[in-house]
Amino acid sequence: xxxxxxxxxxxxxxxxxxxxxxxxxxxxxxxxxxxxxxxxxxxxxxxxxxxxxxxxxxxxxxxxxxxxxxxxxxxxxxxxxxxxxxxxxxxxxxxxxxxxxxxxxxxxxxxxxxxxxxxxxxxxxxxxxxxxxxxxxxxxxxxxxxxxxxxxxxxxxxxxxxxxxxxxxxxxxxxxxxxxxxxxxxxxxxxxxxxxxxxxxxxxxxxxxxxxxxxxxxxxxxxxxxxxxxxxxxxxxxxxxxxxxxxxxxxxxxxxxxxxxxxxxxxxxxxxxxxxxxxxxxxxxxxxxxxxxxxxxxxxxxxxxxxxxxxxxxxxxxxxxxxxxxxxxxxxxxxxxxxxxxxxxxx
Amino acid sequence: xxxxxxxxxxxxxxxxxxxxxxxxxxxxxxxxxxxxxxxxxxxxxxxxxxxxxxxxxxxxxxxxxxxxxxxxxxxxxxxxxxxxxxxxxxxxxxxxxxxxxxxxxxxxxxxxxxxxxxxxxxxxxxxxxxxxxxxxxxxxxxxxxxxxxxxxxxxxxxxxxxxxxxxxxxxxxxxxxxxxxxxxxxxxxxxxxxxxxxxxxxxxxxxxxxxxxxxxxxxxxxxxxxxxxxxxxxxxxxxxxxxxxxxxxxxxxxxxxxxxxxxxxxxxxxxxxxxxxxxxxxxxxxxxxxxxxxxxxxxxxxxxxxxxxxxxxxxxxxxxxxxxxxxxxxxxxxxxxxxxxxxxxxxxxxxxxxxxxx
Numbered sequence: 001x002x003x004x005x006x007x008x009x010x011x012x013x014x015x016x017x018x019x020x021x022x023x024x025x026x027x028x029x030x031x032x033x034x035x036x037x038x039x040x041x042x043x044x045x046x047x048x049x050x051x052x053x054x055x056x057x058x059x060x061x062x063x064x065x066x067x068x069x070x071x072x073x074x075x076x077x078x079x080x081x082x083x084x085x086x087x088x089x090x091x092x093x094x095x096x097x098x099x100x101x102x103x104x105x106x107x108x109x110x111x112x113x114x115x116x117x118x119x120x121x122x123x124x125x126x127x128x129x130x131x132x133x134x135x136x137x138x139x140x141x142x143x144x145x146x147x148x149x150x151x152x153x154x155x156x157x158x159x160x161x162x163x164x165x166x167x168x169x170x171x172x173x174x175x176x177x178x179x180x181x182x183x184x185x186x187x188x189x190x191x192x193x194x195x196x197x198x199x200x201x202x203x204x205x206x207x208x209x210x211x212x213x214x215x216x217x218x219x220x221x222x223x224x225x226x227x228x229x230x231x232x233x234x235x236x237x238x239x240x241x242x243x244x245x246x247x248x249x250x251x252x253x254x255x256x257x258x259x260x261x262x263x264x265x266x267x268x269x270x271x272x273x274x275x276x277x278x279x280x281x282x283x284x285x286x287x288x289x290x291x292x293x294x295x296x297x298x299x300x301x302x303x304x305x306x307x308x309x310x311x312x313x314x315x316x317x318x319x320x321x322x323x324x325x326x327x328x329x330x331x332x333x334x335x336x337x338x339x340x341x342x343x344x345x346x347x
Numbered sequence: 348x349x350x351x352x353x354x355x356x357x358x359x360x361x362x363x364x365x366x367x368x369x370x371x372x373x374x375x376x377x378x379x380x381x382x383x384x385x386x387x388x389x390x391x392x393x394x395x396x397x398x399x400x401x402x403x404x405x406x407x408x409x410x411x412x413x414x415x416x417x418x419x420x421x422x423x424x425x426x427x428x429x430x431x432x433x434x435x436x437x438x439x440x441x442x443x444x445x446x447x448x449x450x451x452x453x454x455x456x457x458x459x460x461x462x463x464x465x466x467x468x469x470x471x472x473x474x475x476x477x478x479x480x481x482x483x484x485x486x487x488x489x490x491x492x493x494x495x496x497x498x499x500x501x502x503x504x505x506x507x508x509x510x511x512x513x514x515x516x517x518x519x520x521x522x523x524x525x526x527x528x529x530x531x532x533x534x535x536x537x538x539x540x541x542x543x544x545x546x547x548x549x550x551x552x553x554x555x556x557x558x559x560x561x562x563x564x565x566x567x568x569x570x571x572x573x574x575x576x577x578x579x580x581x582x583x584x585x586x587x588x589x590x591x592x593x594x595x596x597x598x599x600x601x602x603x604x605x606x607x608x609x610x611x612x613x614x615x616x617x618x619x620x621x622x623x624x625x626x627x628x629x630x631x632x633x634x635x636x637x638x639x640x641x642x643x644x645x646x647x648x649x650x651x652x653x654x655x656x657x658x659x660x661x662x663x664x665x666x667x668x669x670x671x672x673x674x675x676x677x678x679x680x681x682x683x684x685x686x687x688x689x690x691x692x693x694x695x696x697x698x699x700x701x702x703x704x705x
Contacts, residue, residue: 025449069384293468303452303453315369
């Protein structure tokens with residue numbers, strides 16, 4: 001009532017920021033302790049305050065960094081253990097460097113130890129049930145959440161199969177820690193699969209050569225095609241869908257095709273837009289009646305939240321960021337699959 | 348038909364105008380970044396300082412009522428910064444690219460009686476799309492003043508100078524009630540050609556909620572919080588609101604109602620090209636010159652022409668752009684209406700008086 005802001009912290013933010021420039025209401029500030037490249041990733045060690053919540057191993061969070069002054073966010077899995085957060089207030093992330101990605105390339109250029117980044121709260125339900133036989137299979141940088149699960153274990157009472165496929169020793173993440181983990185957990189069957197020498201790790205080879213326990217839990221993390229194949233293979237061998245949890249990742253590809261899939265969530269309803277042209281036109285061609293004003297990019301009445309995807313500004317030709325942002329539907333054209341959501345756009 | 352002799356550029360000239368202005372917009376958009384984030388952060392800091400010092404200063408009236416003078420000036424400054432340089436510009440989406448969780452066009456709510464969403468519909472959409480088109484831009488004279496011979500003279504226009512003074516005094520309420528008046532929510536007969544995407548009930552509820560909130564905040568909660576000095580706080584809040592009202596009304600009147608600001612007919616703008624839209628924005632708006640602090644206090648509406656050409660560009664960039672815009676306008680033979688604050692305001696007063704007679 002007195003401040004017109006939803007929180008006192010938000011109202012006081014401009015004053016607090018003069019004293020503590022890294023303060024950002026709604027985010028957790030984290031100081032960069034170490035930043036080093038390893039296996040095509042940037043490994044970030046961050047110091048967080050005591051207010052940062054404990055996470056469940058396997059969860060991810062949003063990393064927010066100013067790219068040319070503009071706050072930009074990407075989601076990454078935590079790769080360090082819960083104990084490290086509890087004891088030292090440190091968390092670690094391994095950020096895959098994408099040569100064409102604006103975020104990761106700027107991150108490697110702009111961040112140095114002592115800088116601050118901002119973190120969202122950890123979220124996600126990708127988790128290992130302790131005390132159950134499990135098989136964890138990762139490819140590439142998909143190893144990060146599984147590594148957090150493994151290092152967070154205090155002891156292992158049931159067999160655990162951990163398979164990590166990577167291409168060439170220079171792409172092996174956490175190289176210095178694997179031997180120690182194997183020594184710590186006698187029940188751990190650790191398979192570091194170098195696909196450069198042993199060939200591609202296919203679903204058949206996993207089941208034929210490594211023989212995972214089919215009654216256990218399957219946790220899969222890697223590129224989309226990898227997790228989809230493995231999931232299908234698990235199901236084909238009689239593993240129940242409830243035993244399988246998978247997370248996948250992949251860069252959003254920009255293409256020249258004119259009609260990219262656009263999914264618009266209005267409240268609880270999801271709509272897949274058909275047709276061509278600006279997203280507003282496509283929504284109307286799909287039978288939706290949305291709020292709009294000038295239809296020329298001036299009045300911001302058709303502003304909508306984009307959770308992912310690249311759009312082209314039809315006025316300036318500018319391409320948007322691939323992550324979350326706000327766009328004007330009347331002057332935006334999808335150039336990659338786009339996910340949108342809005343509460344207030346329905347007339 | 349326009350009330351002044353307009354240059355009438357042909358299609359090719361309008362296309363070339365659109366090309367040059369679009370190029371300028373692209374160039375400026377590519378520069379957005381650190382500087383804008385820094386500017387907004389600094390601005391917010393000084394606004395909060397002014398508000399805090401103003402509110403705390405009123406407590407000093409316990410010792411002497413003379414403290415009320417600086418306190419009111421500081422609180423008025425905070426409200427002016429909040430409404431003009433922060434609120435107006437943030438609600439235009441100028442800083443949306445910064446993805447700030449609160450300082451964005453969807454979430455920001457300002458310290459003024461007008462509900463932000465209602466203002467966005469009437470101002471961002473109607474006024475910015477149909478600038479100075481008779482009958483379509485309801486901001487032209489606010490339905491109360493006759494500022495062009497294209498509008499029929501009515502008896503109440505005889506005393507429209509007095510109406511103007513009253514409107515300025517209650518400006519925040521005028522703005523708050525603007526959309527409701529047009530939709531005849533409380534009084535009057537509905538017009539058949541008025542369509543709205545928002546129901547009367549929604550309009551009513553948003554208006555009453557915001558009005559109640561503002562009234563309670565300034566005239567009940569703050570005075571009660573400062574109980575022994577409740578009266579000076581109440582008077583101080585009233586005075587700060589009044590100063591803000593006069594200032595904002597004055598600045599806004601200088602934007603489109605100066606002697607040379609031109610008007611258009613709906614027929615001129617059917618199937619309008621982007622070039623013609625730009626052309627109309629230049630002719631319908633007017634700038635005034637002054638030092639940097641004056642630009643900031645006006646929310647950079649002193650550069651009304653640049654604002655109307657590029658409403659979603661951070662406003663602090665307008666003064667630097669104005670020379671280029673002026674040069675482009677000159678190359679296309681379009682008059683660029685600018686002058687000192689005093690001269691432009693005088694021409695507004697003259698225009699109000701001139702059209703108060705048939």
